[in-house]
Amino acid sequence: DSGVTQTPKHLITATGQRVTLRCSPRSGDLSVYWYQQSLDQGLQFLIQYYNGEERAKGNILERFSAQQFPDLHSELNLSSLELGDSALYFCASSVASAISTDTQYFGPGTRLTVL
Amino acid sequence: SQELEQSPQSLIVQEGKNLTINCTSSKTLYGLYWYKQKYGEGLIFLMMLQKGGEEKSHEKITAKLDEKKQQSSLHITASQPSHAGIYLCGERRRGGSEKLVFGKGTKLTVNP
Numbered sequence: 001d002s003g004v005t006q007t008p009k010h011l012i013t014a015t016g017q018r019v020t021l022r023c024s025p026r027s028g029d030l031s032v033y034w035y036q037q038s039l040d041q042g043l044q045f046l047i048q049y050y051n052g053e054e055r056a057k058g059n060i061l062e063r064f065s066a067q068q069f070p071d072l073h074s075e076l077n078l079s080s081l082e083l084g085d086s087a088l089y090f091c092a093s094s095v096a097s098a099i100s101t102d103t104q105y106f107g108p109g110t111r112l113t114v115l
Numbered sequence: 116s117q118e119l120e121q122s123p124q125s126l127i128v129q130e131g132k133n134l135t136i137n138c139t140s141s142k143t144l145y146g147l148y149w150y151k152q153k154y155g156e157g158l159i160f161l162m163m164l165q166k167g168g169e170e171k172s173h174e175k176i177t178a179k180l181d182e183k184k185q186q187s188s189l190h191i192t193a194s195q196p197s198h199a200g201i202y203l204c205g206e207r208r209r210g211g212s213e214k215l216v217f218g219k220g221t222k223l224t225v226n227p
Contacts, residue, residue: 056213102213103160
């Protein structure tokens, strides 16, 4: 158990809908990362938040947004869903210090299926 | 953009055999992470390498970073069915975000 929790574990929805994925980081970790894993693209970085502020953006679609709350949990919002959004979505957390050995610990993931 | 190439893409071995997985970058690696993933589950952190020539071990798994810091290898000794899964190498880029860029993964099957 990495200490990172994600809910829900599975999500099945229809095209055009909106969903929210939730992540609670490990105790003491200030940074949250969201990744998308699909068969064709592999594991891709979406976005990072550090202590409530957006820190970095990757290949995140405009239909997707995220935020990190004062208690440090994070939510990833996916809207106008398309079939191609079906994937595993992972949250990871780390201390995110300037120390280069900072390690990201991953949650169990949310499997999103868009029908 | 810089990519991480993992080889082989998949590997099937008999229990008890040794095996090696490679991760190669076109540029100098700043920090190299190895994770293991069971199908459809989260990533489990194995090891992190930063210094050229560095070698770390955890149980029967050893990871090395070559002197030029452009390739890392993961070696499993006397493989067991519990070693089966997808092994992913991830690179941390120098400066800015702490995000990781991952290779495509190596799928390992260990037959009893």
